[in-house]
Amino acid sequence: MDCGLLNVLVNIGNHFDLKASVFQAPRRGIYSFSFHVVKVYNRQTIQVNLMQNDYPVISAFAGDQDVTREAASNGVLLMVEREDRVYLKLERGTLMGGWKYSTFSGFLVFPL
Amino acid sequence: MDCGLLNVLVNIGNHFDLKASVFQAPRRGIYSFSFHVVKVYNRQTIQVNLMQNDYPVISAFAGDQDVTREAASNGVLLMVEREDRVYLKLERGTLMGGWKYSTFSGFLVFPL
Amino acid sequence: MDCGLLNVLVNIGNHFDLKASVFQAPRRGIYSFSFHVVKVYNRQTIQVNLMQNDYPVISAFAGDQDVTREAASNGVLLMVEREDRVYLKLERGTLMGGWKYSTFSGFLVFPL
Numbered sequence: 001m002d003c004g005l006l007n008v009l010v011n012i013g014n015h016f017d018l019k020a021s022v023f024q025a026p027r028r029g030i031y032s033f034s035f036h037v038v039k040v041y042n043r044q045t046i047q048v049n050l051m052q053n054d055y056p057v058i059s060a061f062a063g064d065q066d067v068t069r070e071a072a073s074n075g076v077l078l079m080v081e082r083e084d085r086v087y088l089k090l091e092r093g094t095l096m097g098g099w100k101y102s103t104f105s106g107f108l109v110f111p112l
Numbered sequence: 113m114d115c116g117l118l119n120v121l122v123n124i125g126n127h128f129d130l131k132a133s134v135f136q137a138p139r140r141g142i143y144s145f146s147f148h149v150v151k152v153y154n155r156q157t158i159q160v161n162l163m164q165n166d167y168p169v170i171s172a173f174a175g176d177q178d179v180t181r182e183a184a185s186n187g188v189l190l191m192v193e194r195e196d197r198v199y200l201k202l203e204r205g206t207l208m209g210g211w212k213y214s215t216f217s218g219f220l221v222f223p224l
Numbered sequence: 225m226d227c228g229l230l231n232v233l234v235n236i237g238n239h240f241d242l243k244a245s246v247f248q249a250p251r252r253g254i255y256s257f258s259f260h261v262v263k264v265y266n267r268q269t270i271q272v273n274l275m276q277n278d279y280p281v282i283s284a285f286a287g288d289q290d291v292t293r294e295a296a297s298n299g300v301l302l303m304v305e306r307e308d309r310v311y312l313k314l315e316r317g318t319l320m321g322g323w324k325y326s327t328f329s330g331f332l333v334f335p336l
Contacts, residue, residue, distance in 0.1 A: 032219065034146070034258070036298045038285070045180065059213050060148070061181035068269065069285035073185055073297055074148045077217045101283050105301045107256065107333050109219045144331065146258070157292065171325050173262070173293035185297055186260045189329045221331050 021104055022087040025080040029111040034075030035060070035088055038101040040068065046093035048072045052086050059091070069101070077109065133216055134199040137192040141223040146187030147172070147200055150213040152180065158205035160184045164198050171203065181213070189221065245328055246311040249304045253335040258299030259284070259312055262325040264292065270317035272296045276310050283315065293325070301333065 025031065037048045037060070045063035049056040060072035080086065088104055137143065149160045149172070157175035161168040172184035192198065200216055249255065261272045261284070269287035273280040284296035304310065312328055 030219070032144075032217070032256075034299050036284070058215055060183065061150070061213075063180055063182070064176060064288060068287055070287070071284065071297060073183060074213075074215055075146050075187075075217060075299075076215050077219060101285075101298075103282055103298055103300050105256070105299060107254070107301060142331070144256075144329070170327055172260070172295065173325070175292055175294070176288060185295060186325075186327055187258050187299075187329060188327050189331060 022085050023106055025082055025084045025086070027108070027111055028082050029080060030109045031078050031080050031086070031106050032075070032109050033078060033086060033104075033106040034073070035104045036071045036073045036102060037062070037088065037090075037095070037099070037104075038069055038071045039093070039095065040098075040100065044093040046072055046095065047091040048074075049089045049091045050074065050076065050086065051089050052078060052080070053084055056089070056091070071102075079112070134197050135218050137194055137196045137198070139220070139223055140194045141192060142221045143190050143192050143198070143218050144187070144221050145190060145198060145216075145218040146185070147216040148183045148185045148214060149174070149200065149202075149207070149211070149216075150181055150183045151205075151207065152210075152212065156205040158184055158207065159203040160186075161201045161203045162186065162188065162198065163201050164190060164192070165196055168201070168203070183214075191224070246309050247330055249306055249308045249310070251332070251335055252306050253304060254333045255302050255304050255310070255330050256299070256333050257302060257310060257328075257330040258297070259328040260295045260297045260326060261286070261312065261314075261319070261323070261328075262293055262295045263317075263319065264322075264324065268317040270296055270319065271315040272298075273313045273315045274298065274300065274310065275313050276302060276304070277308055280313070280315070295326075303336070 039062045060074040062070040062072040151174045162170045170186045172186040174182040174184040176182045263286045274282045282298045284298040286294040286296040288294045
């Protein structure tokens, strides 16, 4: 994590540990974050928030009734202070199929 | 904007000013742009174009009838000349709920 | 490609050459890849895999029955060795309308 990279990849299996996927910034700077959270066989609407410390920064939704797999996606550039924590929070709905196929990525665009 | 960053974030409220969100490149280079435009409670299909100067570069669509919130998303690397303008244009449809939850981000990948 | 950039842009026409869009890494490093593959007038579910050499790394899905255009999107940071090949594979379904409006982008975040 010293290089300011976060990459959570959940392609196979069901082992997306939300607690483990908190990004703690090694240094002050502008970071790019993006996520794709996949809802599987689930008629509920989900809302996923990207959180900086304890505040929601951006949200994404997936709410289709008929679809087996659908992603709630968004991305943002964030000004992050050293030791800020950035993570995903499932604000609404449940992920019955787990976090399979979901991704959460971040990297330092430039230091400040 | 000297560092070649664009970040439009519309999580709360309804104040996405399309005119204010024109990115004008401070220098020549390769830039990464991405956007997620969220359609809210709207049965129309929307088409969003990423424009470079007055030309469309990429498009994204959201057209689900049943869904309360759905995003038209895309992203691209662009070779941009100094003072080129890059912006989003709602090519088709309307955003009845405004630009809430929409994002538009860009950064310089490397200078040329 | 010496700078470690990949950008496949298919906005107009139907000429996304999967063979030509294999990214071969010019050097070892962390790369950011993202893709948006658009399904047009097609009731089949599609699954798109991002492949590193011959292994799938991440997947994306589009499966809406009612929608004229819908994207299967995802993105990831990848540790890539020199001469590794990274490309998209249509794992399931067909793209009846071709790859129009689809994008596939990648760039070197930093060298290793």
